[in-house]
Amino acid sequence: MAASHFQFFLFLVLVTLATLIVIPTTHAKLSPTYYNKVCPKALTTIKSVVQRAIARERRIGASLLRLHFHDCFVNGCDASVLLDDTPSFVGEKTSFPNNNSLRGFDVVDEIKAAVDKACKRPVVSCADILAVAARDSVAILGGQKYWYQVLLGRRDARNASWDAANNNLPPPFFNFTQLLGLFQGHGLNLKDLVVLSGAHTIGATQCAVFRDRIYNDTNIDPTFASNLRSICPQTGGDDTNLAPLDSTPNRFDTVFYTSLLYKKGLLHSDQELFKGNGSASDKLVQLYSRNSNAFAADFGPSVIKMGNIKPLTGINGEIRSSCRKVNNS
Numbered sequence: 042m043a044a045s046h047f048q049f050f051l052f053l054v055l056v057t058l059a060t061l062i063v064i065p066t067t068h069a070k071l072s073p074t075y076y077n078k079v080c081p082k083a084l085t086t087i088k089s090v091v092q093r094a095i096a097r098e099r100r101i102g103a104s105l106l107r108l109h110f111h112d113c114f115v116n117g118c119d120a121s122v123l124l125d126d127t128p129s130f131v132g133e134k135t136s137f138p139n140n141n142s143l144r145g146f147d148v149v150d151e152i153k154a155a156v157d158k159a160c161k162r163p164v165v166s167c168a169d170i171l172a173v174a175a176r177d178s179v180a181i182l183g184g185q186k187y188w189y190q191v192l193l194g195r196r197d198a199r200n201a202s203w204d205a206a207n208n209n210l211p212p213p214f215f216n217f218t219q220l221l222g223l224f225q226g227h228g229l230n231l232k233d234l235v236v237l238s239g240a241h242t243i244g245a246t247q248c249a250v251f252r253d254r255i256y257n258d259t260n261i262d263p264t265f266a267s268n269l270r271s272i273c274p275q276t277g278g279d280d281t282n283l284a285p286l287d288s289t290p291n292r293f294d295t296v297f298y299t300s301l302l303y304k305k306g307l308l309h310s311d312q313e314l315f316k317g318n319g320s321a322s323d324k325l326v327q328l329y330s331r332n333s334n335a336f337a338a339d340f341g342p343s344v345i346k347m348g349n350i351k352p353l354t355g356i357n358g359e360i361r362s363s364c365r366k367v368n369n370s
């Protein structure tokens with residue numbers, strides 16, 4: 042009896058050890074201190090380039106945040122979004138959601154050059170650069186209360202997929218059910234959908250994207266719609282004319298949510314988050330519109346969750362030398 046108890050005890054010890062050893066290597070987790078030893082200057086270097094870029098043009102902060110989102114939703118946060126087309130694959134840059142719309146690639150190149158110089162060799166992945174640049178943009182445009190700790194240690198993909206970009210990014214004409222379904226497919230929930238859509242508190246969108254909403258939607262403030270119609274005619278070649286996503290596009294704040302209460306969401310998909318019938322989504326929009334601390338407390342955790350989508354770690358992927366192309370190509 043005593044011997045079999047001991048054997049069972051030994052078995053438990055072995056199972057525990059095996060779990061401790063195997064799980065971290067197969068599900069290698071991201072860590073906030075990943076670059077502390079190998080390149081202690083990495084994060085401050087990224088931040089200073091982001092700061093300079095935003096000083097040149099405030100909107101670039103929004104563009105950098107969107108890049109991280111469009112990276113993570115398409116085969117995970119692996120910098121696939123940054124790859125130029127090659128003879129062997131058509132990349133994500135020309136997919137419908139991204140073509141003539143994504144911006145900030147030149148700033149990413151600038152960050153990459155600065156960080157490789159500071160670290161004296163390429164040790165920081167392009168996927169991590171996107172995650173850090175997104176966080177820094179939010180904290181610069183919103184203030185310290187929107188700062189959150191970024192998890193690091195992602196590696197970069199060696200290919201990209203035009204089809205995956207078309208199939209995994211939400212279009213602005215989606216209804217609430219469709220938006221939620223797509224987010225759930227990425228392991229995100231209703232709260233994440235409402236919180237992450239709050240990113241539309243900064244940046245701008247093109248006439249071609251919001252034309253249907255301002256001419257055809259009924260859940261829109263008439264004065265708001267009519268003002269927008271002057272910069273976005275129903276027909277004609279003004280598809281790229283820009284309008285701000287909320288009335289304070291250079292400030293990361295809660296005005297986006299307040300706009301939804303007044304049917305002043307610019308994207309059809311944004312207004313889908315608030316219908317005014319007391320849904321769970323409505324309640325979150327109301328909460329964030331009146332409580333910026335609640336929004337600030339929830340934004341970081343939801344971005345971190347998004348940043349954990351299928352990262353390449355360990356021996357998978359690589360640390361690119363140029364964010365635009367895979368190594369040895």
Ligand code: HEM
Nearest residue numbers: 103104107110142211212213237240244245246247250310
């Ligand atoms: C919920 C579904 C979403 C839809 C349907 C959507 C769609 C769009 C569209 C159509 C634009 C304008 C593109 C253009 O006119 O060129 C845009 C801009 C933007 N999106 Fe989203 N988006 C969504 C969620 C998100 C999320 C989760 C984030 C980040 C966490 C984000 C960040 C941004 C930012 C910052 C901009 C402005 C970019 C700039 O000014 O360069 N979006 N989005």
Ligand SMILES: *[C@@H]1O[C@H](CO)[C@@H](O)[C@H](O)[C@H]1NC(C)=O
Nearest residue numbers: 134135136137139140141203
């Ligand atoms: C992307 O935009 C360019 C114009 O800048 C256009 O020529 C090209 O056909 C577009 N690609 C796709 C796949 O829509």
Ligand SMILES: *[C@@H]1O[C@H](CO)[C@@H](O)[C@H](O)[C@H]1NC(C)=O
Nearest residue numbers: 129130131199200201202203
């Ligand atoms: C990317 O690589 C994976 C694994 O090698 C492969 O299955 C997939 O088809 C590749 N995708 C593209 C677009 O080349």
Ligand SMILES: *[C@@H]1O[C@H](CO)[C@@H](O)[C@H](O)[C@H]1NC(C)=O
Nearest residue numbers: 214215216217218219220313
């Ligand atoms: C949302 O769109 C889907 C697909 O077009 C449609 O089947 C569904 O009925 C729509 N849901 C609502 C609530 O309008």
Ligand SMILES: *[C@@H]1O[C@H](CO)[C@@H](O)[C@H](O)[C@H]1NC(C)=O
Nearest residue numbers: 252253254255256257275276
């Ligand atoms: C609005 O709806 C009408 C009728 O369905 C359609 O013909 C038109 O293309 C839509 N978009 C705009 C911008 O008017």
Ligand SMILES: *[C@@H]1O[C@H](CO)[C@@H](O)[C@H](O)[C@H]1NC(C)=O
Nearest residue numbers: 217218316317318319320321
């Ligand atoms: C609110 O309205 C939407 C459609 O407009 C519907 O799908 C949803 O179930 C409604 N929610 C409540 C709580 O009535």
